[in-house]
Amino acid sequence: MRIPDSILRIDRRIIFLLIGAAVCIPLILKPRFQDSPTPIVQSIFDTVERLPAGSRVFLSFDYGPDTAPELDPMAKALVRHTMTRGHEVSFFTLFPEGVGQIKKITDNLLPVEFPDKAYGRDYVNLGYKAGLGGAINTMVVNFRTLVNADAEGTPLDDLPITADVDEMVDYVIILSLTAGDPGLKEWIQFAGDIAGIPVMGGGTAVVAPELYPYYPQQLVGLMGGLKGASEYESALVDRYPTYRNATMEATMRMGPQVVTHVLIVLLVLLGNLAYFLGRSDRRNRAGRTGQ
Amino acid sequence: MDVTLMLWIDAALTLMILSFLYRDNPFYKFAEHLFVGVSAAYLMAVGFWDHLVPNLLGKLFPSLMSGVVPGAVGRSPDYYYLIPAVFGMLLLTRLIDRWAWLSRWALAFIVGGAAGFNLPRFLDSDFIIQVQSTMIPLVVLDASGNLLWGASFSHVVLVLGVICGLVYFFFSVEHKGALGHVSRAGIWVLMVTFGAAFGYTVMARISLLTGRMEALGAWLGSIF
Amino acid sequence: MRRRIPLIITFIIGVVLITGYFVTRGPFNTLYESFSDYFAIITVFAFILGGGSLLKIHLKRVSSRAADWPYSVVTLVAFLVTLVIGLFKVGNPGGMSGEILASGSWLRFMFDGVYNPLSATMFSLLAFFVASASYRAFRARTKEATILLSAALVILLGRTPVGAWMTAWMPESLAFLELPNLANWIMAWPNTAGQRAIMIGIALGVIATSLRIILGIERNYLGRGE
Numbered sequence: 039m040r041i042p043d044s045i046l047r048i049d050r051r052i053i054f055l056l057i058g059a060a061v062c063i064p065l066i067l068k069p070r071f072q073d074s075p076t077p078i079v080q081s082i083f084d085t086v087e088r089l090p091a092g093s094r095v096f097l098s099f100d101y102g103p104d105t106a107p108e109l110d111p112m113a114k115a116l117v118r119h120t121m122t123r124g125h126e127v128s129f130f131t132l133f134p135e136g137v138g139q140i141k142k143i144t145d146n147l148l149p150v151e152f153p154d155k156a157y158g159r160d161y162v163n164l165g166y167k168a169g170l171g172g173a174i175n176t177m178v179v180n181f182r183t184l185v186n187a188d189a190e191g192t193p194l195d196d197l198p199i200t201a202d203v204d205e206m207v208d209y210v211i212i213l214s215l216t217a218g219d220p221g222l223k224e225w226i227q228f229a230g231d232i233a234g235i236p237v238m239g240g241g242t243a244v245v246a247p248e249l250y251p252y253y254p255q256q257l258v259g260l261m262g263g264l265k266g267a268s269e270y271e272s273a274l275v276d277r278y279p280t281y282r283n284a285t286m287e288a289t290m291r292m293g294p295q296v297v298t299h300v301l302i303v304l305l306v307l308l309g310n311l312a313y314f315l316g317r318s319d320r321r322n323r324a325g326r327t328g329q
Numbered sequence: 330m331d332v333t334l335m336l337w338i339d340a341a342l343t344l345m346i347l348s349f350l351y352r353d354n355p356f357y358k359f360a361e362h363l364f365v366g367v368s369a370a371y372l373m374a375v376g377f378w379d380h381l382v383p384n385l386l387g388k389l390f391p392s393l394m395s396g397v398v399p400g401a402v403g404r405s406p407d408y409y410y411l412i413p414a415v416f417g418m419l420l421l422t423r424l425i426d427r428w429a430w431l432s433r434w435a436l437a438f439i440v441g442g443a444a445g446f447n448l449p450r451f452l453d454s455d456f457i458i459q460v461q462s463t464m465i466p467l468v469v470l471d472a473s474g475n476l477l478w479g480a481s482f483s484h485v486v487l488v489l490g491v492i493c494g495l496v497y498f499f500f501s502v503e504h505k506g507a508l509g510h511v512s513r514a515g516i517w518v519l520m521v522t523f524g525a526a527f528g529y530t531v532m533a534r535i536s537l538l539t540g541r542m543e544a545l546g547a548w549l550g551s552i553f
Numbered sequence: 554m555r556r557r558i559p560l561i562i563t564f565i566i567g568v569v570l571i572t573g574y575f576v577t578r579g580p581f582n583t584l585y586e587s588f589s590d591y592f593a594i595i596t597v598f599a600f601i602l603g604g605g606s607l608l609k610i611h612l613k614r615v616s617s618r619a620a621d622w623p624y625s626v627v628t629l630v631a632f633l634v635t636l637v638i639g640l641f642k643v644g645n646p647g648g649m650s651g652e653i654l655a656s657g658s659w660l661r662f663m664f665d666g667v668y669n670p671l672s673a674t675m676f677s678l679l680a681f682f683v684a685s686a687s688y689r690a691f692r693a694r695t696k697e698a699t700i701l702l703s704a705a706l707v708i709l710l711g712r713t714p715v716g717a718w719m720t721a722w723m724p725e726s727l728a729f730l731e732l733p734n735l736a737n738w739i740m741a742w743p744n745t746a747g748q749r750a751i752m753i754g755i756a757l758g759v760i761a762t763s764l765r766i767i768l769g770i771e772r773n774y775l776g777r778g779e
Contacts, residue, residue, distance in 0.1 A: 041428060046689070050685045051351065053684055054681045057680060061535065062542055065546060078741075100460055100578060103668065103669040103670075104672045104673055104676040106540060106669075107537050107540025107543075108536040108540075127704070132738065134375040134600075135371075136669075137375055138665070138669070141654050166375055166379040166622050167380055167384075167593065168600075169380075169382045169592055171446055172452070172596070173590040176589045176590050176593055178588050179585065182588065183590050187398070190647070190650075190652045191397065191398055213396075227450040227455070228446075228518075231453055231454045231458065232453075238715045245530060245531040246529060247525055247526045248752075250748055251745050251748050252738060255461075256454065259494075262740075263711070265533050267534065277559065291536060294535060294539045294542070295535055298684075298711050299532070299710060299715065300710070300715055301684075302687055306688065306691050308603055308688070309689065309691065309692070310693055312700075319745045330717075335662075335666050338666045339669070342670040342684055343674045346674035350678065350681055359624065359627055363631045364671040365628050365631075365632075366629065366632035366633075367632070367635045367668050367671070370631070370632045370633070370634075370639060371663065371664065373601055373639065374634060375639070375653055377600075377640060380593070380597045383595055384590070385597075387724040396649065396650060399650070408588065410594075412591055413594035413595050415593050415597060416591070416595050417601075420597060420598045420601055421603055421605065422608075423602060425777035428756065433555065434558060434562055435720070436559065436774060437562040438563075438566055438592070438594060439560055439565040439569075439592070439767055440774045441562060441563035441565070441566030441567040442567075442592040443763075444762070444764075445568070445569065445588075445763070446758070448567075448764065449571055449575070451755075451759040451760055453701065453761075454584050456754035456756040459749050463749065465668070467616055479729065486742045486743055487743075487749075490744075490746025490749075492751070492752025494746060494751070498750065498754045517697065518743055518746050518747045519747045520697045520700040520704070521704045521739060522744050522747025522748055522751070524700065525705070525739055525743075527705040527708075528705045528736075532712060533706070534679045534683045535676070537646050537679070538680035541674050545724050549749070551651070
């Protein structure tokens with residue numbers, strides 16, 4: 039077997055091992071990379087930052103555990119930011135799995151980092167609603183028809199944070215963390231473009247490129263994948279240095295990103311090199327046979 | 330639930346799935362089938378308690394549901410909700426071969442609903458506003474009237490890129506001559522788009538793997 | 554009756570939902586609000602249908618002793634156990650009126666301990682396959698493939714700090730060629746152009762298909778036969 043062919047026929051499990059190592063080694067060594075927000079991320083940060091304290095924010099966790107490593111850091115950064123700014127946050131989800139993602143925040147992050155914030159006064163969990171875009175539509179035309187109680191069944195009127203919420207437009211911004219359909223696209227189509235509520239948020243890196251055409255007319259800003267989350271974390275740390283010692287998950291996870299991206303680029307280049315060397319080799323042999 | 334036990338279960342299930350990388354095996358199959366069963370039931374349970382109970386049963390049978398839907402106390406039944414209840418039940422007839430044809434009625438509601446929702450919204454958000462957003466000046470000047478080369482180039486790329494891309498998707502005319510060249514430029518724009526999408530997809534997949542490796546790291550950390 | 558009634562239902566629902574978008578008052582709007590709400594409720598029954606279908610298929614596999622039938626037993630047991638835990642809120646500190654995923658409930662354990670790792674790992678497998686596929690199939694065979702490959706490589710490097718490091722030597726006047734800037738530019742302009750062209754194309758397709766469905770021209774969703 040010639041060298042180019044043998045390179046092309048490497049057992050795929052060797053590539054798997056290389057990828058595994060490229061992810062694990064940086065996780066052990068924990069290199070930290072400085073990041074800075076791009077305008078598309080900075081605009082979300084600025085919007086949240088400029089809202090007057092006590093503004094009603096709607097935060098939809100439209101994802102599940104399968105995309106949590108990308109979207110959880112965004113969720114945490116947004117919750118930290120909105121809570122630090124003193125906004126009133128309503129958690130919601132259009133994904134059944136999103137219920138568990140919300141609980142991670144309300145059970146683990148909020149009581150630890152914001153012990154002075156109270157459920158029902160500073161934040162509320164409105165739970166899951168089915169119906170995809172239809173659910174958003176129902177909320178826009180008549181919010182209370184769809185959401186008449188929080189996830190625990192407490193009527194909205196009995197909670198200080200939602201007692202005055204009668205319509206979707208009572209929220210000043212909609213933030214969605216999107217893994218697919220329904221997500222930011224539906225929030226834009228069914229709420230942002232119709233009710234005029236500014237829509238922004240984050241998407242997995244798979245979804246993010248598809249959302250760029252909405253920016254900036256219909257989408258205030260977008261965090262794309264782990265890099266977007268890392269940019270938001272850096273903006274948060276720059277503005278609020280108290281978070282400098284907090285665990286910034288996306289920033290930590292950029293280490294494996296760097297190494298694996300470089301590895302994949304090298305693999306692609308090696309694959310191409312072997313392919314072209316093999317092709318010219320085959321042509322030469324064919325030429326010799328022809329003679 | 331004990332944290333250590335959770336870490337062990339988490340790690341065991343993670344390793345079972347990852348074992349597929351070597352080759353298909355009984356551990357992977359077990360985990361795969363477990364996932365299917367748990368996820369289907371989880372979706373049903375959350376859908377039932379978070380949507381059906383407050384939004385259907387609580388409105389149809391408020392007194393009966395008052396124990397689990399506090400807001401239903403003292404409310405009178407709203408019999409209009411028999412409509413979605415009946416359609417919902419009709420959807421379930423698909424499970425019974427003899428009556429499966431009745432599920433078409435419910436399916437018709439869902440399909441008609443999706444079509445009715447999508448038509449005006451795609452027309453507005455994904456067509457009209459997208460066309461509007463593409464109507465940007467090709468020559469960008471600063472406040473003093475100087476030409477901004479970079480911004481102008483970007484605007485030209487966007488406008489021509491959208492037009493060329495659309496021409497490529499226009500299959501009613503054969504792509505020959507000038508149209509062929511425009512269509513070819515459209516393919517190049519789409520290739521850049523797909524390249525970007527590929528780069529982002531790699532980024533996404535690596536992020537997910539990082540999350541899992543962190544979980545395995547937490548498990549190993551609990552042992553050593 | 555088996556085909557005509559569904560077509561009538563589709564027409565009525567579709568027309569009401571389209572009209573309600575434009576007419577914000579009066580009886581049409583009331584119907585619009587109601588149908589929108591009913592739509593969301595009916596979609597929940599799709600979960601139940603999915604569960605029922607899963608049960609039916611795997612019971613059949615077990616009863617006929619089909620290949621790998623013991624794994625169907627795993628699915629059935631996992632499904633039934635989780636369903637009972639979920640529907641009866643087993644172990645929920647708030648009882649039947651408690652939050653579905655309340656801390657300490659058994660369903661929360663199933664979500665955190667079982668669903669979470671299985672779901673996350675299943676999708677993380679793709680990292681390995683995408684790398685392997687890139688190595689084997691990502692070739693600059695044609696001009697188009699080379700453009701795609703180049704864009705992908707710029708994004709891969711430009712969206713990480715290594716891209717900035719690689720091109721940090723560039724003079725200020727060529728800053729736009731630094732990999733992070735190039736990656737951001739590709740995303741903001743050519744990517745937006747391509748995605749927008751696709752988006753407009755899809756929008757036209759959705760509009761045409763929705764009209765065909767509402768007017769009863771498109772009937773494939775009804776299946777074949779009476």
